[in-house]
Amino acid sequence: LHCCHRNMSLEFGIVEEGGIRCSYHGWKYGLDGTILETPCEPPASQVRTRACLGAYPVIESKGLAFAYMGPPEEQPPFPVMDTFDEAGDEMLPYLIESPCNWLQVMENAWDPFHVVYLHTLAVRSQFIDAFAEMPMIEFHESRTGEFYTNVRRVDDIVWIRCHDHMLPSFTQNGGHFPVPDKPRYFGRCGLSRWITPVDDTHTLVIAWRHFRDGDDPRGLTDKSKVGFGTTDFYGQGPDRTYEQRQRDPGDFDAWVSQGPKNVHERENMGFTDRGVAKARRLLRNAIRSVASGNPAPQPTDGFDGVIPTYGGDTMLRIPKQEGRDDGAVLKEISIDIAEIYKSGDHLQGDARNEFIRSRLKEYEARWQ
Structure with missing residues (x-):
């Protein structure tokens, strides 16, 4: 998964409350992939409204993470x-x-x-x-x-x-x-x-x-x-x-x-x-x-x-x-x-x- 600013990998991102922040220029993404903050951009910048990341629902259980990657309308209950x-x-x-x-x-x-x-x-x-x-x-x-x-x-x-x-x-x-x-x-x-x-x-x-x-x-x-x-x-x-x-x-x-x-x-x-x-x-x-x-x-x-x-x-x-x-x-x-x-x-x-x-x-x- 890469930041949609300049493609730095978010494996090096900083996990924060409510999302993850790219460590390159500080762009923060919410749990649904929405860009929440672009701190290096001017206050009036609308760049965060023009892009987002794909996001998939994840359930963590006893040390394993389970992601659903299919159509949202077909998501089954977690087995x-x-x-x-x-x-x-x-x-x-x-x-x-x-x-x-x-x-x-x-x-x-x-x-x-x-x-x-x-x-x-x-x-x-x-x-x-x-x-x-x-x-x-x-x-x-x-x-x-x-x-x-x-x-x-x-x-x-x-x-x-x-x-x-x-x-x-x-x-x-x-x-x-x-x-x-x-x-x-x-x-x-x-x-x-x-x-x-x-x-x-x-x-x-x-x-x-x-x-x-x-x-x-x-x-x-x-x-x-x-x-x-x-x-x-x-x-x-x-x-x-x-x-x-x-x-x-x-x-x-x-x-x-x-x-x-x-x-x-x-x-x-x-x-x-x-x-x-x-x-x-x-x-x-x-x-x-x-x-x-x-x-x-x-x-x-x-x-x-x-x-x-x-x-x-x-x-x-x-x-x-x-x-x-x-x-x-x-x-x-x-x-x-x-x-x-x-x-x-x-x-x-x-x-x-x-x-x-x-x-x-x-x-x-x-x-x-």
Whole structure:
């Protein structure tokens, strides 16, 4: 944003009550972009009536700034997810840039199978050993978008991990350092993030990292690492040497090394790419819909208040069932848990959490 006097950048402006002042000649702008003062001009000067700056409404929340940049008459309500204001949840913002197209970062979140190899079997366990188990994946529609359940068995614990996806680029996932050794009912997400394109070949991950009691039994989180250019879980940015990244690659190395813009025609996708294919299809359909004159879908569509989400971890004590294929059992559980989660959408806050947790305990008891 530049001063409309002589184009000095207002990144060097002085923020004042009711606006910002250019430090070059003192022109002051109001919150709506109107020029309020031109102190170096003669008192009779009318220059301030002939120009103004563009302005967009901004909401600040817990260290992140959200701007609406569309037509004023189409401005939707600010979307407040149920994970944005939970008691006992410390939310720390972070931002990391990646020199690649935003779809490469976004598609990583739609690809639960990479966790098995990249994060666990390729070199070492970057998070927890249980991620080495191949998951049972099911995709589910919600009123706000899509989510998937990611189910593993760890002895007699069935671990249901859930990720949220809302078009075009909002995601939430489970915890980063869970220990699936005892029941846990509707544990909530480890991060909420927006995968934001800067241009065709640069992307910002803008996110909140969530910290709650019980999320990290082994004490592996580090709040001091969460901030500008860094976060506390492995492989999200260029904060390692090239040699270190070659020896022990992470997510950043996967999506950046695809190139500035990944060429889809060179890919050979398989069964494990169902999520990526689904994401591309949903995005193309949404683009075509908007291009045809339809409004862009909003998370707030159909909701008057807080928006229900599903990201997080549930762990149920369900032993293997005699005489039944365990894969079929896990698939059944995956579908049932998604329906239990959605059955609480009519409630908000603690009432919703307690409703879902109560239903999960009843469901667990049925398998004993």
